[in-house]
Amino acid sequence: MSAMTPSTRKTISVVCLVFAILWFVLLGLGEAHYVRNVLRQQTTLPGILGTIYEEQIEGINFVTLVVWVIPGVFAWAVYRRFRREY
Numbered sequence: 001m002s003a004m005t006p007s008t009r010k011t012i013s014v015v016c017l018v019f020a021i022l023w024f025v026l027l028g029l030g031e032a033h034y035v036r037n038v039l040r041q042q043t044t045l046p047g048i049l050g051t052i053y054e055e056q057i058e059g060i061n062f063v064t065l066v067v068w069v070i071p072g073v074f075a076w077a078v079y080r081r082f083r084r085e086y
């Protein structure tokens with residue numbers, strides 16, 4: 001079993017960082033789309049916040065969002081681990 005070279009470690013860390021950034025950007029765009037749709041349907045701040053609370057926090061959407069966050073957090077953790085040389 002050979003040791004990992006610094007070049008390989010750097011490549012892995014950069015790929016994971018790019019993946020994490022793109023993953024969170026896509027999640028952000030999806031959430032922005034959702035909020036934009038809520039803003040179209042509701043006209044008052046209490047109505048907007050109530051809808052987001054009911055659908056996102058109390059509902060299954062929060063669990064789904066947490067599940068979707070896991071790959072991005074994992075990629076970020078791998079980036080942090082592999083960016084340093086040992």
